[in-house]
Amino acid sequence: MRNAIEALSRGLAVLVAVLGVAGCGDAPPAERSDERTIVFKHFRLFGDPAPFAALLREFEARHPGIRVRAETLPAASDEQHQFYVINLRGGSRDFDVLALDVIWVAEFARAGWIADVTGLLPDNEALFAASLEAVTYEGRHYAVPWFVDAGLLYYRKDLLELHGFSAPRTWSELAEAARTIAAREPGVHGFVWQGRQYEGLVCNALEMIWSAGGEVLDGERVVLESPETLRALEFLQSLVAQGVSPAIVTTATEEPSRHVFGSGRAVFLRNWPYAWTLFERPDSPIRGKVGVAPLPHFEGHESASALGGWNLGINARSRHPDEAAAFVRFMTSPDAQRTLSLAYGYNPSLRALYADPELLAAQPHLTALRDALDAARSRPVTPRYAQLSQVLQSEFSAVVTGLKRPAGALADAQREIERIMAEP
Amino acid sequence: MRRVLERLGERPAAFLAPAAIVLGVVTFFPIVYVLWLSLARYSLLGDEPSFVGLDNFVRLASDARFWNALGNTLYFTLVSVVLEIAIGLAFALLLARPFVGRAAMRAVVLLPWAIPTVVAARMWEWMYNGDFGVINYLLGTGINWLGDPVWAMHAAIAMDVWKETPFVALLLLAGRLSISPDLYQAARLDGAGPWRAFRHITWPLLRPLLLIVLIFRTIGAFRVFDAIYVLTGGGPANTTETLSIYAYKVLFQALELGYGSAIAVAVFVLVATITAAYVRLLKEAAR
Numbered sequence: 001m002r003n004a005i006e007a008l009s010r011g012l013a014v015l016v017a018v019l020g021v022a023g024c025g026d027a028p029p030a031e032r033s034d035e036r037t038i039v040f041k042h043f044r045l046f047g048d049p050a051p052f053a054a055l056l057r058e059f060e061a062r063h064p065g066i067r068v069r070a071e072t073l074p075a076a077s078d079e080q081h082q083f084y085v086i087n088l089r090g091g092s093r094d095f096d097v098l099a100l101d102v103i104w105v106a107e108f109a110r111a112g113w114i115a116d117v118t119g120l121l122p123d124n125e126a127l128f129a130a131s132l133e134a135v136t137y138e139g140r141h142y143a144v145p146w147f148v149d150a151g152l153l154y155y156r157k158d159l160l161e162l163h164g165f166s167a168p169r170t171w172s173e174l175a176e177a178a179r180t181i182a183a184r185e186p187g188v189h190g191f192v193w194q195g196r197q198y199e200g201l202v203c204n205a206l207e208m209i210w211s212a213g214g215e216v217l218d219g220e221r222v223v224l225e226s227p228e229t230l231r232a233l234e235f236l237q238s239l240v241a242q243g244v245s246p247a248i249v250t251t252a253t254e255e256p257s258r259h260v261f262g263s264g265r266a267v268f269l270r271n272w273p274y275a276w277t278l279f280e281r282p283d284s285p286i287r288g289k290v291g292v293a294p295l296p297h298f299e300g301h302e303s304a305s306a307l308g309g310w311n312l313g314i315n316a317r318s319r320h321p322d323e324a325a326a327f328v329r330f331m332t333s334p335d336a337q338r339t340l341s342l343a344y345g346y347n348p349s350l351r352a353l354y355a356d357p358e359l360l361a362a363q364p365h366l367t368a369l370r371d372a373l374d375a376a377r378s379r380p381v382t383p384r385y386a387q388l389s390q391v392l393q394s395e396f397s398a399v400v401t402g403l404k405r406p407a408g409a410l411a412d413a414q415r416e417i418e419r420i421m422a423e424p
Numbered sequence: 425m426r427r428v429l430e431r432l433g434e435r436p437a438a439f440l441a442p443a444a445i446v447l448g449v450v451t452f453f454p455i456v457y458v459l460w461l462s463l464a465r466y467s468l469l470g471d472e473p474s475f476v477g478l479d480n481f482v483r484l485a486s487d488a489r490f491w492n493a494l495g496n497t498l499y500f501t502l503v504s505v506v507l508e509i510a511i512g513l514a515f516a517l518l519l520a521r522p523f524v525g526r527a528a529m530r531a532v533v534l535l536p537w538a539i540p541t542v543v544a545a546r547m548w549e550w551m552y553n554g555d556f557g558v559i560n561y562l563l564g565t566g567i568n569w570l571g572d573p574v575w576a577m578h579a580a581i582a583m584d585v586w587k588e589t590p591f592v593a594l595l596l597l598a599g600r601l602s603i604s605p606d607l608y609q610a611a612r613l614d615g616a617g618p619w620r621a622f623r624h625i626t627w628p629l630l631r632p633l634l635l636i637v638l639i640f641r642t643i644g645a646f647r648v649f650d651a652i653y654v655l656t657g658g659g660p661a662n663t664t665e666t667l668s669i670y671a672y673k674v675l676f677q678a679l680e681l682g683y684g685s686a687i688a689v690a691v692f693v694l695v696a697t698i699t700a701a702y703v704r705l706l707k708e709a710a711r
Contacts, residue, residue, distance in 0.1 A: 078677065082676055085468055085679060089468050107469060110469060111468075111469045195571070196656075196657065196659055196660075197656070197659025197660055197662070198657050198659070246554075246555070247554060247568040247571060247572075248554040248555045248568055249571075250568060251553075251569075251570045251571035251656075256553070256555075260555060265555075386677050386678045387678040390677065390678060393659075394489075394658075394659070394661055394662045394665075395661075397660045398660070398661035401571065401572070401573055401660040403573050403660070403663070404661070
């Protein structure tokens with residue numbers, strides 16, 4: 001009996017300890033009165049951690065009394081979103097500065113979770129227009145652009161030259177070159193892109209829709225169903241049917257499609273800028289044979305890329321808003337962006353850096369990327385973007401797999417998005 | 425001390441309390457909370473929850489995506505469970521027979537079940553790859569398994585059957601081995617062939633266990649999430665979106681806690697109904 005009591009009390013002690021620890025999560029770490037610690041939540045930077053750490057130490061040296069603790073988030077974007085939502089909704093003050101995907105800013109701003117940082121933004125002209133749009137909600141700015149991304153067209157210079165084509169400027173030029181070369185070169189596909197039902201498909205399809213003059217939202221109004229959008233979706237559906245793209249694009253995400261092109265088995269690839277460095281690695285079979293250009297457009301319209309990338313925001317409940325602001329200013333400064341770009345290959349958000357000799361020498365594709373970024377568009381900036389994207393993902397997927405006729409999918413998407421936007 | 429002990433001995437409730445409190449906190453409270461949420465409009469994006477009665481369920485009834493997900497779930501459950509039981513039973517009967525290397529074989533059969541689902545699904549995703557996947561290579565086909573609306577669901581079912589059949593085989597093997605060999609010997613003496621022995625000995629004696637396996641597998645298949653989510657993400661065009669994937673997307677991506685909870689409650693009611701039906705069958709079988 002005594003043993004049983006002992007076991008029980010020990011069990012209770014453990015339970016109390018566990019609950020106690022869980023309850024202590026919110027307690028601020030001990031600080032000296034003259035020293036303030038800010039916590040920076042960010043996605044993991046791939047590569048040598050030293051340059052990033054050195055940057056944080058430099059900030060601390062320049063701002064005596066402020067210490068920075070950098071904490072990484074889970075790898076998957078969905079999980080990062082979940083982490084932020086759960087913690088910010090719970091009023092957490094455990095972190096001060098946060099890295100935000102471009103499509104989350106409006107959502108978090110509406111919820112009142114991130115602070116107005118309008119004063120921290122550089123001159124509007126210093127940024128890409130789409131990047132500025134993505135951090136703007138109801139006329140105010142809620143995050144500072146940090147890194148940017150945009151869809152690019154990669155092509156095989158050698159194959160185009162061999163078969164007498166030049167880099168395509170319109171979608172029909174691309175289709176013709178892709179079809180012809182794929183027919184003449186055994187084992188080589190035409191145009192590969194990302195057609196699996198996921199966020200990447202929304203980017204791919206919107207790029208086509210924009211480059212035909214279509215759009216999803218005009219303010220709060222849903223303007224998706226239009227002759228322009230229909231034209232783009234009909235072209236999208238015809239890609240597989242007409243032999244421009246292989247059927248495998250309907251399951252492809254970024255990496256499988258990069259793999260096909262990177263092993264020399266495709267003429268054209270739509271992908272993000274990260275692929276460039278990988279194609280130019282010494283062991284790459286297509287090293288030196290790859291050209292990069294802004295995405296094609298339909299006749300009479302202009303090229304458009306989907307904007308991706310990351311912004312820095314400040315937790316609205318931060319205990320140290322001034323220190324957090326100083327840190328955001330530092331991390332988005334030209335010097336910090338140059339350092340991070342050289343070390344990790346991320347593309348700076350400041351336009352001026354695309355003419356920086358040191359950066360250009362390391363990453364010559366920045367010139368093409370700047371053109372693409374100037375023509376980039378942000379995905380619909382609305383707090384309901386996540387819901388909207390789910391509708392677009394399934395309807396676009398129905399189009400690329402041939403399950404629905406483009407007109408039908410478009411009508412369904414229009415109706416569903418109208419319902420979402422009309423919710424209170 | 426002795427008196428304290430005696431007093432405690434008279435109060436079993438005091439001993440049960442910690443367990444009851446933990447259960448209440450981690451099980452009972454969340455269930456009640458989800459039920460309440462399903463009657464509310466509640467988005468995590470800043471608004472406070474507001475009670476809307478049965479609105480969410482009315483919306484559910486006319487939601488084409490819900491019915492699509494329900495259809496997908498039922499189809500997936502029916503086909504995968506039937507195949508798993510049939511193949512699992514065959515494996516169990518084979519593994520019950522004496523042959524050289526039987527112990528090793530029993531271990532090998534269990535392997536797929538021991539691999540974490542997400543890892544297995546990633547593996548199958550590469551095997552199904554339409555461009556360089558090993559399945560097309562072996563079959564000499566060029567099928568776009570996961571990108572084709574007809575093939576995608578069946579590809580997911582095939583993976584689930586591969587993954588879950590060992591579990592069925594193992595339980596049925598245990599059941600088969602608990603049947604006394606004397607019965608088979610007696611049957612043989614009476615001149616019964618293998619089919620009659622199966623029909624009149626193995627089958628009736630395995631039936632209660634078979635029903636339990638059916639309950640486990642049906643509930644497991646009905647709630648399928650990770651295998652399909654990794655393979656296709658619910659695509660193409662929602663043709664592999666099951667109820668769990670739909671609920672996940674509404675709850676954790678769109679953050680509509682009210683409507684998402686209504687979907688979860690619907691899943692709960694369906695699973696409870698199926699289980700109740702099986703339990704009745706089980707009682708009849710036991711009689």
